[in-house]
Amino acid sequence: MIAWAGSCRPRCQGFGSWGGVGVRGRFRSLGQGRYRDLGARPSLVCRPLLPAGRSRLRRGCAGRAGPGHEGGGGRAGALAAAAVTAVALAVAAWRRARPVREVLFFPSRPCCIEALLAEAAEPGAPARPCPCPLPSGDTALSRLVRRLLSARRSLDLCLFSFSCPQLARTVQLLHRRGVRVRLVTDAQYMGLHGSQIGRLRHAGIQVRHDQHSGYMHHKFAIVDRRMLITGSLNWTTQAIQSNRENVLVVEDAEYVKAFQEEFERIWEEYNPANYRFFSERH
Numbered sequence: 022m023i024a025w026a027g028s029c030r031p032r033c034q035g036f037g038s039w040g041g042v043g044v045r046g047r048f049r050s051l052g053q054g055r056y057r058d059l060g061a062r063p064s065l066v067c068r069p070l071l072p073a074g075r076s077r078l079r080r081g082c083a084g085r086a087g088p089g090h091e092g093g094g095g096r097a098g099a100l101a102a103a104a105v106t107a108v109a110l111a112v113a114a115w116r117r118a119r120p121v122r123e124v125l126f127f128p129s130r131p132c133c134i135e136a137l138l139a140e141a142a143e144p145g146a147p148a149r150p151c152p153c154p155l156p157s158g159d160t161a162l163s164r165l166v167r168r169l170l171s172a173r174r175s176l177d178l179c180l181f182s183f184s185c186p187q188l189a190r191t192v193q194l195l196h197r198r199g200v201r202v203r204l205v206t207d208a209q210y211m212g213l214h215g216s217q218i219g220r221l222r223h224a225g226i227q228v229r230h231d232q233h234s235g236y237m238h239h240k241f242a243i244v245d246r247r248m249l250i251t252g253s254l255n256w257t258t259q260a261i262q263s264n265r266e267n268v269l270v271v272e273d274a275e276y277v278k279a280f281q282e283e284f285e286r287i288w289e290e291y292n293p294a295n296y297r298f299f300s301e302r303h
């Protein structure tokens with residue numbers, strides 16, 4: 022007979038099934054929250070009920086069997102725990118289904134995004150600590166990076182100025198991951214010291230720019246033709262760390278459609294095939 026430490030079972034149920042597919046054959050349910058240990062190692066593996074693509078096994082509760090503690094509290098306890106699990110899963114599903122509506126205000130505290138990039142580059146890989154002294158907490162910048170990293174198919178960028186190395190690395194990572202990245206920018210600002218446009222071009226990302234005297238002054242991004250990220254923020258370290266700026270993140274089909282059409286218009290207008298380097302008058 023085996024009894025479970027109090028913290029073990031609820032944590033397990035929060036992430037997956039219990040006593041069924043979640044337990045790998047070394048325990049047999051005897052009812053009333055009791056389980057017979059069938060030998061081998063006293064460990065178990067929960068099978069997480071996560072969306073496709075996030076299905077790595079969560080190893081938890083390993084060998085948390087302890088003497089003298091009767092876990093579960095019988096049938097009533099099991100029913101209550103199952104109800105809690107069902108509610109938690111329903112809330113998680115509702116959160117996933119709810120369209121994103123988020124406002125980010127800058128300046129953002131300086132933060133390290135290495136862990137975010139590492140997780141995006143190699144999901145599930147053990148985290149390697151970054152030697153830099155910056156904290157890796159929840160900031161406006163880290164939230165913006167997370168939204169960008171949610172891209173799976175396309176990322177369309179229309180940015181007046183782009184000199185933030187962290188955001189450039191985020192975009193490069195998406196490009197390496199097979200996301201189709203297109204970038205429209207301003208001809209005068211793309212040549213300034215610190216601009217990341219050359220680096221992104223060098224990485225193979227398609228970049229187009231204006232050829233007018235007026236600025237290409239937009240600052241918006243569209244993720245997977247689904248999510249619009251727009252506001253006053255230029256993608257520069259100066260703006261991110263020092264300026265008062267706002268960024269709106271919305272999953273709204275109407276707004277996305279309007280911005281997507283604007284992007285496609287500009288993308289075609291700035292097609293190098295349409296450049297006129299010399300006056301047509303002779």
Ligand SMILES: [Zn+2]
Pocket residue numbers: 133134135151152153154155
């Ligand atoms: Zn760091």
